[in-house]
Amino acid sequence: MSNDFYTSSILPHAGIIIKICRAYTDSQEDFEDFYQETCLQIWKSRDAFQNKSKWSTWIYRITLNICLTLSKKKKRRGNNFDILHEQSEKNTAFKDESLNLLYDAIKKLSEVDRAIILLHLEENPHKEIATIIGTSANNIAVRINRIKKQLKILLDGKIN
Known part of the structure; x- marks a missing residue:
């Protein structure tokens, strides 16, 4: 991938x-893998962009597709160690504890609902x-x- x-x-x-990558991962290592794979796929498929939508919309789609695909692969490969590791690891991606709680709550949503709320939080129009x-x-x-x-409900119960 060129630096330019x-x-x-x-x-x-x-x-x-x-x-988006943060919402679909539980560890820094997974986050870095998801982010790197997303950037790589954007670069690989850049010539396929046909200007039928905004570039940012196309980036959202690729990022969501990569995160959903990698999440499914991770679940299929998962073993007991991964599950225990994920449960013991507290989300500390942000310095603001309320943001960490929000992301923990978002991770409890279905994959599609997670995508929708992230896009909404970015103030994207419903269309x-x-x-x-x-x-x-x-x-x-x-x-x-x-x-x-x-x-x-999740935040009032401080997430379970």
């Missing part, structure tokens, strides 16, 4: 890549979220309300 491509095309969107997820804007609005209620 990374600097001009990936780095401006690194924030969302980081947030763009619908395009990325592959549903209608009305469906996204309803799901966001349900997700917020789930998160409130």
